[in-house]
Amino acid sequence: MAVLERAFAVALTIPDNEAFTALETLRRLGFALGGVRRADIWTFEVDAAASAALAGTVATIETVFNPNKHDLTERPGARPQAGEVWIAPSDDTAVGSVGRGSIPGVRAVRRRVAWQLLDDTGNSVEPHVLERAVETFLCNPAFQKAIR
Amino acid sequence: MTARVAVPVFPGTNSEDETVRALQAAGLAAEAVHWSRGGAALRAFDAYVLPGGFAYEDRVRAGAVAAHDELTDAVIEAAQAGKFVLGICNGAQILLEAGLVPGTGPIRRPTAAFAPNRDGGRFMCRHVYVRLAVAPERLPVLGGLAASAVIPMWVSHGDGRLAAAPDELVRLAAGGYVAFVYSDAAGKPVPAPQGSALDCAGLTNAAGTVLAIMPHPERDAWTFMQRDGAAKLRARGATGAMLAPAGGSVFFSAFAQALGSPAAR
Numbered sequence: 001m002a003v004l005e006r007a008f009a010v011a012l013t014i015p016d017n018e019a020f021t022a023l024e025t026l027r028r029l030g031f032a033l034g035g036v037r038r039a040d041i042w043t044f045e046v047d048a049a050a051s052a053a054l055a056g057t058v059a060t061i062e063t064v065f066n067p068n069k070h071d072l073t074e075r076p077g078a079r080p081q082a083g084e085v086w087i088a089p090s091d092d093t094a095v096g097s098v099g100r101g102s103i104p105g106v107r108a109v110r111r112r113v114a115w116q117l118l119d120d121t122g123n124s125v126e127p128h129v130l131e132r133a134v135e136t137f138l139c140n141p142a143f144q145k146a147i148r
Numbered sequence: 149m150t151a152r153v154a155v156p157v158f159p160g161t162n163s164e165d166e167t168v169r170a171l172q173a174a175g176l177a178a179e180a181v182h183w184s185r186g187g188a189a190l191r192a193f194d195a196y197v198l199p200g201g202f203a204y205e206d207r208v209r210a211g212a213v214a215a216h217d218e219l220t221d222a223v224i225e226a227a228q229a230g231k232f233v234l235g236i237c238n239g240a241q242i243l244l245e246a247g248l249v250p251g252t253g254p255i256r257r258p259t260a261a262f263a264p265n266r267d268g269g270r271f272m273c274r275h276v277y278v279r280l281a282v283a284p285e286r287l288p289v290l291g292g293l294a295a296s297a298v299i300p301m302w303v304s305h306g307d308g309r310l311a312a313a314p315d316e317l318v319r320l321a322a323g324g325y326v327a328f329v330y331s332d333a334a335g336k337p338v339p340a341p342q343g344s345a346l347d348c349a350g351l352t353n354a355a356g357t358v359l360a361i362m363p364h365p366e367r368d369a370w371t372f373m374q375r376d377g378a379a380k381l382r383a384r385g386a387t388g389a390m391l392a393p394a395g396g397s398v399f400f401s402a403f404a405q406a407l408g409s410p411a412a413r
Contacts, residue, residue: 018207025208025216090311095268136256137216140209140245143263143311 002048003107007075008058009114011039014069026117026133033125035118040064041086042098043078043110050105057103064098079147083124086112086147087139112147151407153178154193156219158203163366167199167236170366173393174400176407187222195232195407196223198239200304200364210307211241215256220246224255232289232406233358237305240360244351249360250325251353252316260320260351262362263311266343271306274341275375276363278349279331282324287356290399291406298335299328300375300395301349301363308362309340310348317345327352327359365396 019038026033042064046054055074059065065072080086094108103109115138117125124130134146153176157164164180171178178197181189190196203214214220220242227233227248235243241262243249253259265272280287280297287293312320320326328350330340340347350361367373371394374380383389393401 017205021204021207021213025213028216089264093268137212138208140212140258140261140263142244142258142261142313142316144209 003045004048004051005043005045005078006051006054007041007043007078008055008064009039009041009073009075010065011037011071011073012069013071022115022138026137029136031117031129031133032119033117034120034122037114037116037118039114041075041112041114043112044103044106045108046103047105047107053104054106061098061103080114083130084114084116085130085134085138086114087134087144088112088147090141090143090145092145150175150177151194151404152176152192153195153197153407154190155180155197155199156190156223157182157199158201158214158217158219159183160202160205161199161238162201163199163236163238163364164201166366166369167197170369170397170400171197171403173369173397174404176400176404181219183217183219187218190219190222190226193226195403196226196234197403198223198233198235198242199366200237200239203238203242206238206307209245210262211238211243211245214238214242215245224248227353227358230355230357232403234289234403235358235360236366237308237362237364240350240362241307243358243360248358249351249353250320250323251358252319259316260310260312262305262307262344262360263309264307265305265309269306271304272308272342273302273304275368276301276303276341276349277331277333277335278328278361278363279335279337281326281329282352282356286324287327287352287359289352289357289359289406290402293398293402296335297398298331298333299365299398300333300368301365301399302367303341303363304367305342305362308342308344310345310351312345320348320351321346323354325351325353327356328361365399368394368396369400370394370397
C-alpha cells in the first residue's frame with residue numbers, strides 16, 4: 001500500500017514567548033534581527049487510502065492543535081520552506097503517541113521545530129546567517145540535527 | 149576562611165533554596181545570586197553551584213538560553229580560571245550547553261547533552277544511588293570523597309540522558325569524564341533509568357574541576373528526606389535527629405572539603 005508523508009505547521013497566534021527568548025538570545029550573540037518565527041512541524045506517514053481524512057483528524061487532536069491559540073497549516077511538502085530550518089532529534093525518532101489513541105492509517109508521527117529568522121524589513125535572513133544561528137544556538141549536534 | 153559559594157538563579161530556577169541550605173550545612177558561606185544582580189555580582193565568589201529547575205522555561209532546549217546568559221559568562225570565566233563549579237540537574241544541562249563539560253570542544257559549542265529521556269522526554273522522579281566511577285583524585289571538585297563512594301539522590305528530570313556522537317562517547321569513557329554512574333545501594337552498576345549513555349549520572353571536565361550531575365543530592369541531604377527507613381525510623385519524635393544531615397549531604401561535604409572549608413575538615 002502506498003504511504004504518503006504529510007506535514008502540518010502549528011504556530012501560536014498569541015505571543016510566542018519561546019520565539020521572543022530566542023530572538024533576545026540571538027541578539028545578545030550579535031545577530032541583527034528584526035524577529036523570529038517558530039512553529040511545531042508534525043509530519044505523518046499515512047496510508048494513501050486514509051490520507052484524505054488526516055487534516056480533519058489532526059485538527060481535533062488537542063495535544064497538537066488548540067484552536068484557541070494555534071494556527072494550523074498544511075505544508076505543501078515535508079521539507080522546510082525557503083528561509084527556514086527544522087530542528088529534529090538526531091535519530092528523527094517517531095513520537096510514541098499523539099492524542100489519546102492511534103490515528104487510522106497513520107504509521108509514524110514526527111515532531112520537529114521550524115525556525116525562521118527575520119531581518120529588520122521582515123524578510124528571511126541570508127542563508128549563511130541562519131546557518132550561523134543553527135551552529136551557535138538553535139541546534140545541539142550532540143542529539144539534534146538541522147533539516148534544511 | 150570559609151569559602152564563598154554562589155548559587156546563580158536564572159528565571160525559572162527552582163532549587164536554589166535547598167541547594168544553599170545544603171551548602172551551608174556543609175560549612176560553606178553560600179548565597180543565591182539572582183539574575184537581576186548581573187554577572188558582575190558573581191565574580192567575587194570562590195566557587196559556584198548551578199541549581200536545578202527550568203531556567204528560561206527550558207525554551208529552545210533545556211539549558212540552552214541560560215548557557216548564553218550574562219550570569220554564565222561569569223561562571224565560564226571562573227571555571228577557566230580553575231575555580232570549582234557544580235551543576236545539578238538543570239544546572240548540569242547548562243554546563244553541557246555552555247561547553248564547560250566535558251569541555252572537549254570550544255566554549256558554547258556543546259559536544260554532549262543531557263537530552264530528553266529515552267521515552268520521548270517523559271519526566272521521571274525516582275530515588276537512585278550513584279557511585280563514584282573515577283579515582284577520587286580525578287575529581288578534585290569533590291576532594292576527599294571516598295573511592296567508589298555511593299550516594300543516594302533523587303532523579304527529577306525529563307532531560308537526563310547523556311547523548312553525544314559515538315566517537316565522543318568513546319573519548320568520554322576512555323578519558324574518565326564519566327564521574328558518576330547509576331548503581332544500587334551496594335554500588336553495583338544498574339542501567340540508567342532514562343537511558344543515559346554509559347549509564348552516566350555525572351560528567352566532569354578534563355581537570356575534574358567542573359562537575360555536571362543530573363540527580364539531586366540536595367533532595368536527599370537530611371534524615372527526613374531519606375527514602376530508606378532505618379535512620380528515619382530512629383529519628384522519629386526527635387526533631388534534631390530528623391533534621392540532621394544525611395545521605396546526599398556527603399556530596400556537599402566533599403565539595404566543602406575541596407574548598408578547604410574549616411567546618412568540613
